[in-house]
Amino acid sequence: MPKPDFGFAFAPNRALDLSAPLLPEVQVVLETEPSIRACMACGQCAAVCTAGAFTPLAFYRLVLQLRGGDVAAVGERARHCMLCGKCQMTCPRGVNIRNAVLLMAALAPPKP
Amino acid sequence: MTPLLWKDYQKEVPDNHYFFVRSCIRQTFFPGAEAALLDILRNSLGLDVFEDRRHTTCTGIAYHCDLVPLETIMTVIARQLSLMTEAGYRHLLVSCVTSFGIYLEMLDMWQHHPEMLEQTREALWKSTRRSFELPVALVHTSDLVYHLRKPIADRSPHRLVDKSTQRALRVVDHVGCHYAKIFPAGGFGGAEFPSVLSGLAETFGGEMVDYPERRHCCGFGFRHYLLQENRGYSLSNSRIKFESMEAFAPDLILTNCPGCNMFLDRWQYTLAEMSGKTYDREGKGIPVLSHEELAALMLGRDPWTLGLQMHQVQLEPLLDKIGIVYQARQKYSMLAGAASLPGEPSVLKVSFQ
Amino acid sequence: MNASEYLPKDEVAIIGGGPAGMQTALALSERGFSVRIYEQKEQLGGHLKGWHHLFPHGVAASDLLGQLKEQVLARAVPLHLGQSVDRLQKVGAGWVLWQGERPLGRAGVVVLANGFALFDARRKEEYGYGLYPSVLTAADLEAVFRKEQPWPFGSDRMAPQVGFVHCVGSRDLKCGSPHCSKLCCVTAVKQAMAVKSLFPEAQVYCFYMDLRMHGLEYEELYRKAQVDYGVRFIRGRLSEAAPGQGKRLHVKAEDTLQGRPLHLQLDMLVLMSGMVPAFLLEQQERAVFLKEPVFGSGFVPVQGLLAAGSVVQQEGLFASGACKGPATLPEVFADAAAVAREVEQYLKSLKAVAHA
């Protein structure tokens, strides 16, 4: 019998799989700038972010996404940062956000 | 009083005298299951189970599609209860798990909001001149089969054991979400570890296998399955279950909900067509049975009168393991004589002996 | 009737020989009162006996317990070990202590110091405690640290995946425990760090809703766990644990900060079972029963804002330590001093009445 056209398709489970080991490039970022680990997702960086008002940039979210392994998206979003440094002044955990963002931005494939 | 552990919770189930209400889905896809259940209860066990031909759908499927207001479904339920009252019964036996959840929910609402019960009585009287009493016991058919598992097993010539190797058959269960997730006290074992199917399989000598997505929904999703373009939801959630049970190599999937029984059967075919994959080793799919179908097979009922030819995943590999003798030629023959054979899927293996 | 006639030789009976009981006994003994300790177990120490090391500085639990016991011994506080008081009978201004039908002793004042119980993790059914061997409670993990229990994964796993679940049987109406147990957050951080110390390659996750680092240096511990130990904190309550591949567990949660469901295979899941009441006071005329608490029952209530330990509606009955609600050891010790002062005032007022 020919395969029928079902009119719908299956999709993979959307849940993040944390069992997957961290990507090597993610590990490099975390080791180069260990202060990233101190992030407690309080959101102060996003609250003061100038670029975040107009773009999907929110540093604490980048940290969360980074571990999830979606490096292309992290890199892309990190490039919205204008390096004004307000977030770094406000971060209660002293994360070196400037350097972290630069490392993250380098994860995106170079623009043609 | 020791704190309640739901896992050990035993629901109270009356021994006899039931008013029976059917399931739209079971009647549609597994007509032999309900017939076999009534046959077992009435003829093998001599119980009094009454059916009133005037009962209707509970409208639960439409309710969960958000097409029927709460007041409406409450009054439809009240009408069913009025038939039960009129026939002199107080124990309600429900075939469908969605329906069972609906009855539990309405009784719960009436208990906590007595004014709603009064409104319902009034609405039913105005619209149909009927009145009703509340049931003293609300029992799903799987509850009753579980409750009667020992007398059934005593009468059974078969066991859930591979006849040639004496290996206990590996059973995974899938309990319908609305059986006990909404009201844990409504089901044996509560919400997390319902024992209603595992206890039944073990009584017949099967080995229960726990698996990661045991409590994940089959994915019916009401409006999702009922709209063709939305069915990917249903399929994908069942697939999560199949993927998770595959490593445990089950011989049988046991269900108590008519919808789940249908989905876990049909989606194996659909997934095989779409992805080329089956979740057993031989490409025949994992057989799926509901509690009544299992009980009827164990009691030696004829598989084709039971309607097992209406399953897409064939049951013969399981019947052969158990050692159930069947007339292969009878499978697709009808009252009027030999009928045509079903078509053959392109991936899922079926055989027409 | 003269109240002083009913003041027995021992002025104060302390029920419970854990940190609260011992410290309260010491404080009262130092103030010159005669004190006895009734402990249902054969040894002093309560839950502290089972602990390996203590937050925030990692002091060995046995060292602290040793010091406490030494002081109790030095002050020669009479100990009634293996004696479980289940009923207090009011006679005059004093109390008779009963174990079943047997009177154990009498006292002018009784101080309840019988602590807390750990939430029975089996009641949070979806986590499979008691069903899956790799699901432990925080107390079980301490026993593992003390080498009284084996690790739930094989020695071949040098990089185990380990999850800690905060708020098990705390902040959970479904389990009849609406309160926050407040110690579990920092305990999880302490234990997560200990696991990372023993298995540097381990991946350790803490599933939390809020991190309530209320004590001095707790917040610093949290930061240390993140930066120095690489413990990952995921904001989301674990929804279920199920058998996974091999001996592993399959767990589900939501990363609520990302708004994404997640799943994970673990070699060990540690449930931070909260503190729940160890007993229920059932007050009847002239008698108080210490009963097994039923589902959802509360801690010992004390009266007024100023009272540290005066039990509601029971003259001469006091409560000290974690039987009144979740408390850390420093809080228990501070509370013992406050309760001792209150007991002293009460006894002095009794004597004043008797002399008048």
Place this chain on the structure above:
Amino acid sequence: MASLLSQLKDDIRFSEGLSACMNCGICTAVCPAAAYFDYDPRRICQLVQTGDEQDLENLLKGEEIWMCGQCLSCKARCPRGNVPGYLIQALRKLSQQSGHFIHSREGRKQIRLKRRIGHSILETGYCVHPQMVEPETHPEQGPVWVWALEQGADLYRRCGSNYYGEGEGGLRKMAPGVLDELEAIFEETGGLRFWEAIERGAEELKLNTEP
């Protein structure tokens, strides 16, 4: 006109479904819809909890509320006794009653569902029955279903079913008067008025799509 929030509060499933969500995510973790869609019941609870009228209106006009599969797995787990699945029922009802449902692709599908499942109830007494499950629109039912429908009464009666016949048993034709009683209940309890609201939406769509 009453605020959306007060209309929601009139639905008992709202008060049963939401009281002080603590944002723990246990519902999303177990939700089959969250495993498939970009959908988060926790977020919906938070949104409704804040009670902002504009947010509510957006919710009623949007796609998200139609993602829930009504398995109610969330009810079993919530540590605060909330039921996101009930909340969704209340939101969907309000979306249809207020006419907002026609603004979303998924909401508009309620028209089809009403004409199919809803009408089936009053026409046959069943939500679904075999002849509704046409192989053309149900290819997933497989070749066995094509065969079963071809056999029809022969096969069903062999399995003990009455298959659209008079009298008792499975799939029987409803006895005289039964459908009238059902319709009277729908009339009395607002079921038919609710369907009229859905049809008003359909009407509006037709007007809107005219050139």
